Structures are given as C-alpha cells and as structure tokens.
Amino acid sequence: MQLTFDGETVRGGNEARERFYDARGYGRPHDGGLELAPVEAGHLLFRGDVTTVRDDRDDSGEGIGFESLLASRAVSEVDFFVYKELRDRGFYLSPTDSADVTDFIVYPRGQGPWDDAVAYRVTTLSERATIDAGTLQAIARGIDAEEDEASTGVLAVVDEESEVTYLELDVPTLSGSTYHDIPSFEGDLLSDRVLVPEPPAALHDRAFYGQRLDRDDDRVQLSLVEAAYLSSRGDLAVGVEDVADADAIVDRGREVEGERFDRRLRVYDALRSAGIVPKTGFKFGADFRTYADVDSVDDLGHSEFLVRALPADHSFVPRDLSLDVRLAHGVRKRMLFALTVQGGIDWLSAERLTP
C-alpha cells in the first residue's frame, strides 16, 4: 500500500481508506480512496503504520520518512505534538482548513469524523509565540465554527519540551446579587486612598466597600477605585475645591497608574453593575477577586473569579496565561480577563482542561 504526497495532501487508495479512515478515523474519504493532511500522515509515519510516503515532486524515488516530513515544514511540529497527544488520549480528530482559527476538530471519545458530534475545537500555539485577545475570543466563541456550538474552545500550548497544556476558553455570563443602598457620606482624599471617619454602617459590613482601619475601629478606608466609583454615583463626597469629587479621585488614580486606573475603574463599575463585589486581587497577582452574593462581610463565601483588566488589543504571552490559570486553579478560582472595548467589557475566562 503506497501513499503519495503532492506537497499539500497525502493520498491513498481504497485499502488505505479502509485501514486508516474506516477503522481509525484518519483523513477523509475521497473518490473511494483516502486524503490525509500532512499532520495525519506524519502520525502514521511516526507510529510506523506507514514506512515512507512517495513524493510526487521527486523523481529519485526516495520516500519521505517521519523525520524528513517534520524537517520539511510541511507539518508544523506544534500541530504534530498536539495531534499525537490527543491521539494518545484516545481521541480521533481532524485538521481543519488552515485559514480557520481552529486547527483541529476533536470528536467525543468513541466517535469519529463519520459522526456529527464535536467535543473540542482546538487551536495550537507554541510556548514561544504570542496570541492576541481577539483570537482568544474567537476561540472561546467559536465564531468561525460551522460545527456544533456545544463544543468547547481550547487553546493547546506546546512548550519547549513538547508537553501540551490545554486551556479551555469561554465567554462567561456574570451575575451576582449584591445590591445595597448606602446613604451618602463624606471622606478625606489621602494620597493613595480615601479615609471615611464616619461611614454608614452598610458601607463596609454589607456592601463590602473598603476595609475597616482596624478590627475595632469603625473608620473605613476606601481604595481609589472604590472611591471613584462611589463618588461617580453621588454616594461619596470628598470636598475638593474647584473640581468635581469623582474627577479629583480619578486624577489621583491616574497620577500613579496612568490609563490602567481608568481600565480598572471601568471593570470595577461593570462588576458592581452586575451585582458582583470586586476586591483587590493583589495577593493572587490579579487586579480583582470577586464575590457574587454578599449579604454580610461576616459571611462572605468563597470568591469565584480572579480578574485581570486588559486593553482589548492585548497580546498574550502563553507563559503568562499559564501562570494566571495555574495560580487561579490552585486557589479554586476561575481566571477572568476583562477586555475593555468601546462601550463595554468583553469577558473571557480561561481554565486548565484535561481532555
């Protein structure tokens, strides 16, 4: 049985179709025979199911082996290692057209290309490359996918040592139930926060704004982002001369943080509007940690998300994604990226996945 390669597609006859497609889900049937993507042929060569593939463009008759196929760049190593890893895990999968965001369609275990169901849409990436926020969103949303929308968008990162890390990307719906009325109050704008000498009782203990100055001290300190939000709603007055209160606080925030402060404030606002309480995520290396349903600070419950506020055109380094997702997993939270776009926030969550 001979397979041939024309530089784009590997082809085989009826026997190859029976043996590789019908029995094991490689390639796709074509005119009674078989068409394989180079990465699929590479896997057959790697396994020794096929020894060499004949090169249509080469008259020498010397066939292509696994190593020369990989060296030829007809197959990206990153694609090969992901393909192999998923095969090792017992999945059948099909490469897509290279223009797609999705590199592989992965079928549920026990199913294959002859079935309709899709378990994962996988995009491959080298540890050493970068990926922009828009592409991650496309993976999460599956906008280019004709297939079943119930499938999960997955980024498969191949590290320098060819280990594969899978990240499940999703567009979560955020909703909480924390809405408390607070009577308006006054505070002092310090250099890096706002001190509230006589806070309304609900401010900290129910709505979970700020922190008490000390365990036995009723005075509350607000972060600048909390203060800017409360001031923009008219709840907080800081009494700065000649400037609107909210503007004075935002100016103070920008002094140190620049546009990052504006970005964090927009994310803070969006989370509060969804009934969710954002608190600092500093100890977790994030912008915020969140609580969805706060009725009293004495009974907070577990914080669900770690949130990082980023510009919509942010370019992700896979290593940083790996760091964020691993840390969030370690503290039983989900990593949430808040991408600030014109007119709102796009949410993108990332979690470690074992297919």
Next chain:
Amino acid sequence: MQLTFDGETVRGGNEARERFYDARGYGRPHDGGLELAPVEAGHLLFRGDVTTVRDDRDDSGEGIGFESLLASRAVSEVDFFVYKELRDRGFYLSPTDSADVTDFIVYPRGQGPWDDAVAYRVTTLSERATIDAGTLQAIARGIDAEEDEASTGVLAVVDEESEVTYLELDVPTLSGSTYHDIPSFEGDLLSDRVLVPEPPAALHDRAFYGQRLDRDDDRVQLSLVEAAYLSSRGDLAVGVEDVADADAIVDRGREVEGERFDRRLRVYDALRSAGIVPKTGFKFGADFRTYADVDSVDDLGHSEFLVRALPADHSFVPRDLSLDVRLAHGVRKRMLFALTVQGGIDWLSAERLTP
C-alpha cells in the same frame, strides 16, 4: 504632655521620652527629650496615646489629629500601614532617613532601638507603584545599610485595601553537581526544536537534555535553547549549510522570541555552568525550573527554583512579583530572577515572609 510638630519632626519633653521611647521604642532621645518621625507620631495619634499634636507653624492653636496628619501628606499612608502592621505583630521599629532604600529598621522581637541587633531592613511600596530591579538588588544586598549585615532585606507591599505582603529578597549562591560528558552527536534543525535521531545514551537519561519523542522511543527532541547551548560547546552538529551550527539555531530562536531568546540562552548557560539543569518552567509560568543534582532522570528529585530571565533594567510591577512568588510557594520552589548584566547574571530571589 504636649508634642509639637515643625513640619519635619515631632518633639516632646522628658515625660514623652520616658513614656514612648524608654517604655515602647518610639522615636529617639534628644537633649533629654524625644524626637519622633511623623509616622511614629501618626501611630501614637491613631492609637489614642496622644490626642493631638501642636503645629508650630499654625497660630490658631488647633492641634493636628490622626486624620489631618495623614491627609497633610507629612506621613505616607503606605509607611503608616507598614509601621502599624509591624507594631501589631509585636515589633519595635525605627524609620530611617528618607534618602535610604531602607524605610524601616525592624528590631528582633523583644528588642528595640537601644539594642544593636536588626532583624529586618524594610522598604515600603504601594501596590500601584513600580520598582526597578536595581532597587530590589539594593534591598537584597543591604548595600546602603550601616547596620548588622545579618539582617534580612524585605519589600513590604501595601495593597489597595492596605493589607501588607512581605517579600524577603536575597542574593542566593547557586551551585549544583550535574556534569556529564556527552560524546558529540548530530541532530535535525526543525522549525521550533532539534530532533536527534540517534542520541548518545547520556544525553537525556543522565545529563537531562531534551525529552524522548515518546516513552518507548529513543529519539530525543531538544529545545532551541538546549540545542544552541550544546552546539556552542561543539557537542551538537545540525549540518546547516554556510552557517555555523550554533548561529543557525540562535537565529531560529530569535525569529520568534527576539532578544528574549538571547537572554534565556545566557541564563541557561550560566545555570549549566553552575552544574544546575534548567528545564522549561512553562507550566509554572516561568522561563525555567531547575534541578541541582541530576545523576539520572529516573531519580530527579524535587526542582528547587523557578527562574525568570529579565533585562537588568527591568521595572517590576508589585502585582507580578506577588503572582510569581505565590505560585512558586504553592509548588514548594523559590522564585529566582536572573538579571542579565554586562559580563554575567545577577541572581535575585524573592520569597514570601511572615515576620
């Protein structure tokens, strides 16, 4: 008992010295009386030990209270929260001259400014500020400290909610014992790694270069940084035409990573030269994880460090430091920053500290 403030120093008489310095380690004696830094006076005001401080510059006779002192910017809130936190933990501490890298000298528990010993040299930082690598190195080395060299350099970061996170900074000495002779061998330069069809047995199994292609497959794949290192030592030949092997590999690395590849290669080289094996730290969001004493990959032992390679002029965001150190702690490793300087690498380690 009346304390007075001239805009720089708070002063009291003999009674104040007895009550605050002799008994509780606040300030320093001067002419039989007491001199306090504003942050120390702020803490006495906060605790209610003193109600108000008289302002020498103000004839109205209205004293300065805690809130107005903090609002006046005579005391940085960041300094105040660190001072308070360390006092709450039972330490006596003294502010230093503001030109120092060190903000507070912290005495061992049970000791004070009248003793010679120093436990910690503490530098304070707001979560929202940045700090450059040079300053972190100065904290670690204590180069500006006249005091006991046995003291520990500490960065105290105050987050938006005024919680304090302590990071111990150090300049570690790195040494390992992994030196194995490898006969020279050949490999194929693929797009993102080097494939070694017939590797010497010691290459992977003893010296821990690369990975096997599969559990039962003897072929070894090397990362580009491993391959560049081995090639520069003359151990690996990849047979690229018209170019030295090592240059061809480095060029491939730079194609994707730019100067980051060179930085990583220098750090890789320095670690290997110290007898330490660097492997990818991708799953931990780092450049490398390290093994100091590898005799066989079947008996690796625990990896000690996570390493991040950075340019010497890197500016750290406290949030990123917090993220790295927390993750490393969670996997029982120490976080190590490798700062590439002219002629070598400066090592800087950071660990979470509970004083």
